[in-house]
Amino acid sequence: QVQLVESGGGLVKPGGSLTLSCAASGFTFSDYYMSWIRQAPGKGLEWVSYIGTSGSPIYYADSVKGRFTISRDNAKKSLYLQMSSLRADDTALYYCARERGNYDFDYWGQGTLVTVSS
Amino acid sequence: QSALTQPPSASGSPGQSVTISCTGTSSDVGGYNYVSWYQQHPGKAPKLMIYDVNKRPSGVPDRFSGSKSGNTAFLTVSGLQAEDEADYYCSSYAGNNILFGGGTKLTVL
Numbered sequence: 001q002v003q004l005v006e007s008g009g010g011l012v013k014p015g016g017s018l019t020l021s022c023a024a025s026g027f028t029f030s031d032y033y034m035s036w037i038r039q040a041p042g043k044g045l046e047w048v049s050y051i052g053t054s055g056s057p058i059y060y061a062d063s064v065k066g067r068f069t070i071s072r073d074n075a076k077k078s079l080y081l082q083m084s085s086l087r088a089d090d091t092a093l094y095y096c097a098r099e100r101g102n103y104d105f106d107y108w109g110q111g112t113l114v115t116v117s118s
Numbered sequence: 119q120s121a122l123t124q125p126p127s128a129s130g131s132p133g134q135s136v137t138i139s140c141t142g143t144s145s146d147v148g149g150y151n152y153v154s155w156y157q158q159h160p161g162k163a164p165k166l167m168i169y170d171v172n173k174r175p176s177g178v179p180d181r182f183s184g185s186k187s188g189n190t191a192f193l194t195v196s197g198l199q200a201e202d203e204a205d206y207y208c209s210s211y212a213g214n215n216i217l218f219g220g221g222t223k224l225t226v227l
Binding site for chain 1: 121152154156158163164165166169170175207209210211214215216217218219220221
């Protein structure tokens with residue numbers, strides 16, 4: 001069965017950096033576009049970034065452009081999100097999600113919590 | 119990159135139908151047939167309920183249906199059941215960008 005397992009979240013100070021990982025299993029990872037989507041505590045969903053099957057195309061939300069970098073390793077069946085210059089408003093549960101076909105997401109992980117606080 | 123607009127809450131009694139709206143612009147909802155809807159129960163990951171405006175993934179009951187008119191998309195839940203109580207989010211492609219709505223809390227009375 002399809003599984004997406006995020007890791008790497010934690011507490012980080014404003015201005016700091018963190019790298020999230022997502023381990024995929026149960027499907028041919030290299031065949032699918034992938035995204036990171038976040039949800040601030042008690043708030044709605046916000047798409048963060050998107051990566052194509054071979055590492056392109058790559059898109060970012062304006063709120064993270066220039067600060068976050070998405071990447072993938074198809075051999076390791078893994079998706080990554082490097083986050084730098086973190087701000088308090090980056091505090092959220094970060095989900096890894098598989099794109100079904102047309103910019104929608106049919107499988108989601110359980111999320112990894114990132115807290116930015118001094 | 120403004121979020122899509124959803125009503126914060128909706129409600130209905132068991133067996134009734136309820137419709138949730140999702141308003142965008144001609145650059146997102148109105149410009150593409152790439153609208154999707156997600157159901158999220160407390161503490162759980164979102165679940166895809168509708169994609170491409172009106173298509174249901176395998177396993178989603180046919181009580182859930184989607185439609186679109188101009189810049190507004192709709193999710194209709196017919197024959198409400200207790201387990202339908204959840205938060206619902208719409209989403210739309212917006213040209214190298216993906217927007218979500220603010221979410222609607224559906225209460226089954």
